[in-house]
Amino acid sequence: MTLSHTNGPGRRGTSRIGALFAAPYVLFVLAVFAVPLGYTVWISFHRFYFTAPGAGVDSPWVGLSNYRDVFTDPVVGRAFLNILIFLVINVPLTVGLSLVLAAALNAKLPFRSFFRAAYYVPYVTASVALVAVWAFLFGSDGLVNHALGGLAPDPSWLVNTHLAMPMIAFFVTWKQLGFFVMLYLAALQNVSRELYEAAAVDGAGSVRRFFSITVPGVRPATTLVLIYAIITGANLFSEPYLLTGGGGPDHASVSPVLVMYQKGIEQGHPDFAAALGIVLMVFVLAISLLARKISERGE
Amino acid sequence: MSTPTDHTRTATAPSTAAPETSSPATRGARTGRILQLTGLSLGAVAFLFPFYYMVVGSLKKTTTGDVSGALPGGFTTANYRAINGAISLGRSLLNSGIVTGGVLLCTLVFGVLAGYALARLTFRGRGTVFATLLLVQTIPFQLLMLPLYALVVRNYGLGDSYLGMMLPFAINSTAVFLFRQFFLQLPASLFEAARIDGASELRILWTIALPMARPALLTGVLLTFIGPWNEFLWPFLVTKNTDMQPLAVSLAGFLSNLQGTVANPTGALLAGACVLALPVVALFLVFQRHFTHTNIDSGVKG
Numbered sequence: 045m046t047l048s049h050t051n052g053p054g055r056r057g058t059s060r061i062g063a064l065f066a067a068p069y070v071l072f073v074l075a076v077f078a079v080p081l082g083y084t085v086w087i088s089f090h091r092f093y094f095t096a097p098g099a100g101v102d103s104p105w106v107g108l109s110n111y112r113d114v115f116t117d118p119v120v121g122r123a124f125l126n127i128l129i130f131l132v133i134n135v136p137l138t139v140g141l142s143l144v145l146a147a148a149l150n151a152k153l154p155f156r157s158f159f160r161a162a163y164y165v166p167y168v169t170a171s172v173a174l175v176a177v178w179a180f181l182f183g184s185d186g187l188v189n190h191a192l193g194g195l196a197p198d199p200s201w202l203v204n205t206h207l208a209m210p211m212i213a214f215f216v217t218w219k220q221l222g223f224f225v226m227l228y229l230a231a232l233q234n235v236s237r238e239l240y241e242a243a244a245v246d247g248a249g250s251v252r253r254f255f256s257i258t259v260p261g262v263r264p265a266t267t268l269v270l271i272y273a274i275i276t277g278a279n280l281f282s283e284p285y286l287l288t289g290g291g292g293p294d295h296a297s298v299s300p301v302l303v304m305y306q307k308g309i310e311q312g313h314p315d316f317a318a319a320l321g322i323v324l325m326v327f328v329l330a331i332s333l334l335a336r337k338i339s340e341r342g343e
Numbered sequence: 344m345s346t347p348t349d350h351t352r353t354a355t356a357p358s359t360a361a362p363e364t365s366s367p368a369t370r371g372a373r374t375g376r377i378l379q380l381t382g383l384s385l386g387a388v389a390f391l392f393p394f395y396y397m398v399v400g401s402l403k404k405t406t407t408g409d410v411s412g413a414l415p416g417g418f419t420t421a422n423y424r425a426i427n428g429a430i431s432l433g434r435s436l437l438n439s440g441i442v443t444g445g446v447l448l449c450t451l452v453f454g455v456l457a458g459y460a461l462a463r464l465t466f467r468g469r470g471t472v473f474a475t476l477l478l479v480q481t482i483p484f485q486l487l488m489l490p491l492y493a494l495v496v497r498n499y500g501l502g503d504s505y506l507g508m509m510l511p512f513a514i515n516s517t518a519v520f521l522f523r524q525f526f527l528q529l530p531a532s533l534f535e536a537a538r539i540d541g542a543s544e545l546r547i548l549w550t551i552a553l554p555m556a557r558p559a560l561l562t563g564v565l566l567t568f569i570g571p572w573n574e575f576l577w578p579f580l581v582t583k584n585t586d587m588q589p590l591a592v593s594l595a596g597f598l599s600n601l602q603g604t605v606a607n608p609t610g611a612l613l614a615g616a617c618v619l620a621l622p623v624v625a626l627f628l629v630f631q632r633h634f635t636h637t638n639i640d641s642g643v644k645g
Contacts, residue, residue, distance in 0.1 A: 062469065165394065171573065173619040174620075286595055
């Protein structure tokens with residue numbers, strides 16, 4: 045895909061109209077991304093309270109004090125540990141399942157559009173609707189426990205300290221998988237068909253062809269999957285809030301964004317939440333860069 | 344960019360790759376194909392079962408978690424009436440519709456203008472705008488929610504307003520990117536000829552570029568629709584007044600603390616979930632052909 049390429053320069057006379065056309069979008073980005081980002085940084089270095097506009101409350105400079113609070117807060121530590129648990133479950137499952145499904149769906153198959161739609165439906169459906177069904181399925185008196193009988197975990201799935209976070213990771217993997225299947229399907233179009241034919245002539249079986257041609261062929265898409273998984277993990281809110289009732293027992297499934305909400309809005313410490321937001325953003329950037337490095341090594 | 348129906352190449356089906364193979368290999372290929380179809384079918388059941396369960400559960404007189412609760416039969420519409428009474432479904436749907444419609448309108452009008460400018464016009468700072476567009480798509484919105492909340496609700500006084508709910512999503516950056524990619528693919532000569540004839544840029548955009556970009560517009564609409572319709576966190580923060588809440592928020596409110604108010608709370612909740620899911624699922628199924636990997640691909644590149 046050509047990113048920086050344009051077909052023919054416009055006339056010089058078009059320059060003002062171009063800026064005019066782009067202006068609403070630029071204003072939007074400034075208002076929704078640039079200004080809030082700057083404001084978060086500012087808030088994170090001050091003692092800050094939510095007040096009515098015009099109410100003269102001081103916001104004194106406090107240096108790194110908010111950051112110190114963030115780093116020493118045990119719930120924040122738990123939230124970041126939870127993202128790691130999420131990634132450890134979500135990333136291998138997502139990469140493995142979506143790549144295998146995409147390879148299967150890329151072939152000529154009966155009912156292919158039905159299968160594609162089936163895997164895609166959870167992705168387009170609202171989390172709130174799906175959380176409602178999962179809570180019903182995995183509740184202590186739910187279908188899964190009825191089917192398992194004596195094997196059902198106690199306490200049940202969503203209220204169990206050890207299972208709450210893995211449940212969220214499974215839920216998100218299930219919900220998002222269709223998106224990644226589509227991503228891999230697109231990437232597979234760029235893998236040369238001749239390679240498969242040559243390998244088949246040389247006697248390579250389908251498993252061998254999958255690992256020697258398909259997997260390396262879609263590596264850039266895998267990097268993208270990794271980065272998306274990390275961003276999803278960093279953004280978790282609705283699932284821990286709704287599926288595990290506000291973060292699970294003993295904060296077992298609390299997420300950084302959920303902590304930001306609880307601290308910043310429920311408990312009135314937006315300065316703490318702003319510092320946490322900055323830490324989270326740095327965390328996302330660092331892991332994304334690391335993921336890119338790892339998956340591009342050996343190319 | 345190609346149409347979805349082009350992607351019928353076989354990469355992994357051995358049966359079509361080598362028609363001259365000997366009979367044991369063909370048998371192996373057939374077994375592989377059966378395994379493949381079985382695997383895909385099992386997967387499809389795992390993906391669709393919760394939707395089936397949602398619909399069946401929403402129609403039961405008493406919605407229970409035991410095995411009989413998963414079987415069809417004994418249907419009633421009482422749950423739909425119950426959820427309608429508990430959260431005023433019509434009002435919530437109207438709010439969802441207004442917010443989603445407003446976002447769609449802004450994205451189409453301003454997004455098309457920006458996409459056209461980025462693809463077809465030269466202006467100072469175009470490179471910067473494009474770089475920002477790519478960057479913005481990777482910044483998780485949730486990270487900015489607190490300052491946005493402070494600005495929108497406290498400083499601008501837009502709490503409990505449609506404008507406040509729409510603001511962070513007003514112009515979908517992914518859609519802008521999609522429009523740009525599409526306008527780039529149109530032949531340059533078309534635009535030059537129109538310019539030589541003295542047509543204004545707005546006129547070129549309206550009469551030449553837009554009609555040709557109809558598939559991209561449809562994809563843009565589908566991509567944009569999902570976000571604000573399904574969004575929970577932001578409208579949850581911005582609305583305190585239940586009359587202003589979109590369906591995802593009022594349903595979540597019911598899930599968290601109103602369940603005691605109806606006779607069959609699980610059934611009512613699932614009925615609400617069906618109503619929330621239906622518009623997007625229906626839209627997606629109707630336009631499935633347009634909503635394909637090629638579009639997703641161009642939307643996330645960068």
